[in-house]
Amino acid sequence: MRIARFTQGSDPRFALVEGDGDDAELVVISGDPIYMPVQPTGERVRLNDDGVRLLAPVIPRSKIVCVGRNYVEHAHEMGSEVPEKPLLFFKPNTAVIGPDDPIIAPDWSAQVEHEGELAVVIGKVTKDVSPEAAMAHVFGFTCANDVTARDVQRAESQWSRAKGFDTSCPLGPWIVPGLDVEDLEVSVRVNGERRQHGTTSQMTFDVPYLISYISEAFTLLPGDVILTGTPAGVGRLEHRDVVEVEIEQIGTLRNPVLRR
Ligand code: ZN
Numbered sequence: 001m002r003i004a005r006f007t008q009g010s011d012p013r014f015a016l017v018e019g020d021g022d023d024a025e026l027v028v029i030s031g032d033p034i035y036m037p038v039q040p041t042g043e044r045v046r047l048n049d050d051g052v053r054l055l056a057p058v059i060p061r062s063k064i065v066c067v068g069r070n071y072v073e074h075a076h077e078m079g080s081e082v083p084e085k086p087l088l089f090f091k092p093n094t095a096v097i098g099p100d101d102p103i104i105a106p107d108w109s110a111q112v113e114h115e116g117e118l119a120v121v122i123g124k125v126t127k128d129v130s131p132e133a134a135m136a137h138v139f140g141f142t143c144a145n146d147v148t149a150r151d152v153q154r155a156e157s158q159w160s161r162a163k164g165f166d167t168s169c170p171l172g173p174w175i176v177p178g179l180d181v182e183d184l185e186v187s188v189r190v191n192g193e194r195r196q197h198g199t200t201s202q203m204t205f206d207v208p209y210l211i212s213y214i215s216e217a218f219t220l221l222p223g224d225v226i227l228t229g230t231p232a233g234v235g236r237l238e239h240r241d242v243v244e245v246e247i248e249q250i251g252t253l254r255n256p257v258l259r260r
Pocket of ligand 1: 067068115146227229230
């Protein structure tokens with residue numbers, strides 16, 4: 001199942017995505033499936049129709065918790081070791097954009113980079129949950145790009161500005177519930193050329209452990225999002241680039257890059 005959030009110009013609505021490519025259709029549902037039971041409205045919309053636009057499948061109500069250096073090869077390319085415990089930071093919900101929305105490179109950074117990541121969308125209030133019980137608190141999974149002002153990240157000991165600026169958290173294209181995420185390929189292409197590649201099996205701390213660890217510090221609320229770290233191959237984004245994060249069994253999140 002794939003759950004999308006979309007607009008035809010007015011208020012956002014939710015839909016189940018059926019079919020692929022040119023044949024994909026949105027089966028419209030009532031309400032927001034993260035927070036309430038939903039039903040099909042009977043309306044179907046072609047995804048390719050003019051005026052239909054996918055939105056970020058979730059706008060986190062309270063927080064996006066991100067995990068740094070969770071893949072060994074990425075930690076090494078950054079000149080770092082994998083931390084002994086998960087390294088956590090936040091992005092504000094104002095950083096979120098959806099599929100095809102532009103990433104706006106801030107004028108105070110000369111080095112904006114992509115980090116393709118598996119994103120976990122929380123479905124229930126989660127506090128002090130064990131790794132064994134953690135997956136029952138997940139609503140579903142989507143693709144994320146942890147866009148990073150690398151020069152600013154290196155210059156400042158707190159990462160809020162480097163990783164939390166407006167447009168630094170593309171999410172989408174939709175949420176897939178009930179996925180086994182132990183071994184999914186994660187890749188990033190820039191202008192069609194592959195830059196990052198890995199699988200979620202290479203994570204130092206796996207998804208159940210991360211949810212448990214994070215929930216010992218912060219109460220996770222429905223609609224909160226966890227970004228689980230990026231595989232090796234991070235690199236620069238330039239004006240007019242198009243960056244794609246593809247995760248096996250989820251889909252492809254595509255965003256253009258603009259520098260103003
Ligand atoms: Zn990251």
